[in-house]
Amino acid sequence: MLYQLYETQRALLSPFAEFASASAKLYSHPLSPFTHLPLSQRVSAGLDLMHRLAKEYEKPAFNIHSVEVDGVDVAVQELVPLEKPFCRLLRFKRFSDDQAVLAKMKDQPTVLVVAPLSGHHSTLLRDTVRQLLKEHKVFITDWTDARFVPLEVGPFHLDDYIAYVQDFIRHIGAADCHVISVCQPTVPVLAAISLMASRGEATPRSMTMMGGPIDARKSPTAVNNLAMNRSFSWFENNVIYRVPPNYPGAGRAVYPGFLQHTGFVAMNPDRHLSSHYDYFLDLVRGDDDSAESHRQFYDEYNAVLDMPAEYYLDTIKTVFQDFALVNGTWEVNGELVRPQDIRQTALLTVEGELDDISGAGQTRAAHELCAGIPREHQRHYDAIGAGHYGIFSGRRWREKVYPTVRDFIATYDQQPLSVAAAPSRARRTKKA
DSSP states (O other), X not given: OHHHHHHHHHHHHHHHHHHHHXXXXXXXXXXXXXXXXXXXXXXXXXXXXXXXXXXXXXXXXXXXXXXXXXXXXXXXXXXXXXXXXXXXXXXXXXXXXXXXXXXXXXXXXXXEEEOOOSSBOGGGGHHHHHHHTTTSXXXXXXXXXXXXXXXXXXXXXXXXXXXXXXXXXXXXXXXXXXXXXXXXXXXHHHHHHHHHHHTXXXXXSEEEEESOOTTTTSSOOHHHHHHHHSOHHHHHHHSOEXXXXXXXXXXXXXXXXXXXXXXXXXHSHHHHHHHHHHHHHHHHHTOXXXXXXXXXXXXXXXXXXXXXXXXXXXXXXIIIISOHHHXXXXXXXXXXXXXXXXXXXXXXXXXXXXXXXXXXXXXXXXXXXXXXXXXXXXXXXXXXXXXXXXXXXXXXXXXXXXXXXXXXXXXXXXSOTTTOOOOOOOOSEEEO
């Protein structure tokens, strides 16, 4: 019922949002007589803010059309080499007429970025992809909003997520692939590669795990505490709803995006209130650059998707209540997940000093689990001053984290772990 009430509210607010937008332009357009009235800038700014608070936010585009490679701008095109009901595998294909640049791009490492299925769209990793494209061939998982997946397709469990990741790795070619998982997917990605190793399959050359809850018991955050302190039945009864009939996925049980967004905002309400007030002042002052920066951030932040209920509840139980991965009790379709079986994939973990979603030590716990990987092929990096988003987006990502990830990938792309001579023991902790 809550989902239907939300949809009714959205439908009622939609005309108001459009009216606010049109009225804001009426008081700001240089050819409008209303622009010259007293306080017109404040009226326009207030109406613009109302429009943004009431409007619906759709999935943003990556908008990566070109990137600089070796000092040359090359075109970028999005391709879909593999599509499944709940996810598309996107490839950012680079094109150039410069033969030297083209030859260089062909020899660059191939990276699969596994984006989170945790509320926001994969475009949240736009900055991650854009930076990687300068020196890598890049694929990314583009998860589908569950409200658009017809009910007859069937359910989507955490086990299915793992199977998807394995299929994507096989499609790209495990022996020539490097995997980067950001936040939530660190756990299923580790499980996927562990199962492949246990079966004797080829595994990726390296795996980079960034800010994820490998062991959520370490330095638990507010997000972890909610998942750990509420009963499983509480989640079933309080956050799971059916998709309304106005969507293709009508009747599907989901954790709705609007509830997730409410939780995101509730974590830092003062910061969001201040940000919106600053946006109003920027509009009044005519600071277009700052106003546009605000729009870009919230166009992404406010665009959320519904998660399949089965997948969400499986994650709560497996990762945050049973701690099945670290306890060695996790079975996927009858197969025990054994990270210690991974031997031919190098491991890099990355944590942000100020991460308030995945606490200190949660991602680093992967090193203890992956006992089959020689210590000299395991590395950890602490991004000093970086919060959760800072480890994959923004200045600290570009200037501090990315060089570490790039160099790590390059090392094992040139000398795969299965054939490389053991390098001298490196320090396992570096700081920015």
